[in-house]
Structure formats: C-alpha cells, structure tokens
C-alpha cells in the first residue's frame with residue numbers, strides 16, 4: 001500500500017472514532033437507560049472494532065491492526081531522500097530528487113486485486 005492510501009486509512013479511523021464520540025455525546029443528553037444500552041452495545045462494539053485502546057486482546061483483529069498490517073514498506077520510498085516513489089512508463093522514480101530505480105520494484109501490491 002502506498003503512503004497516501006495508508007495515511008487516508010488512518011484518517012478514516014480517526015474520523016470514525018470522532019463521529020462515534022459525537023453520537024455518544026448527543027444521546028447522552030436524553031434517556032439514561034437508552035444511553036447505557038447504546039454505550040454497552042453498538043457504541044462499545046464500534047469502538048472495539050476500531051481499537052480505541054480499551055480491552056483489546058491478541059485474539060481481536062481491529063482496524064488499527066489492519067493499518068499496522070498495511071504499513072508501507074521501504075521499497076516504496078526513495079533510497080536517497082525517503083520520499084514516496086512515483087511510476088511512469090520507464091519505471092519508478094523519485095519526484096523529489098530525481099532518483100531513478102533501475103530494476104523492477106518487487107512489491108506485494110502486485111498480488112492485490
């Protein structure tokens with residue numbers, strides 16, 4: 001996965017945490033027993049799946065685990081300046097410093113889709 005997609009994935013998780021928090025705040029102003037049920041069930045489930053840092057065990061597989069699993073590898077970065085490499089017809093190159101990659105980059109992304 002490239003760094004741009006990976007950063008977006010992290011943003012999406014943050015946004016979802018934020019939205020659930022907002023929903024929680026809104027319903028907390030009304031019927032306390034409804035709020036309690038929501039907090040224990042769907043609010044808790046969503047936060048758990050996103051990994052809000054509470055009660056995560058090694059048997060869970062959270063969105064944070066997915067983000068960690070798809071961490072961009074160094075293969076996608078320029079060896080000179082560590083910027084993300086781009087592709088054109090002639091192969092991979094660095095838009096930052098102009099470094100050109102000689103051989104094909106061996107990347108797991110080829111197996112995707």
Ligand SMILES: [Zn+2]
Pocket residue numbers: 078079080081082083094095096097098099
């Ligand atoms: Zn570079």
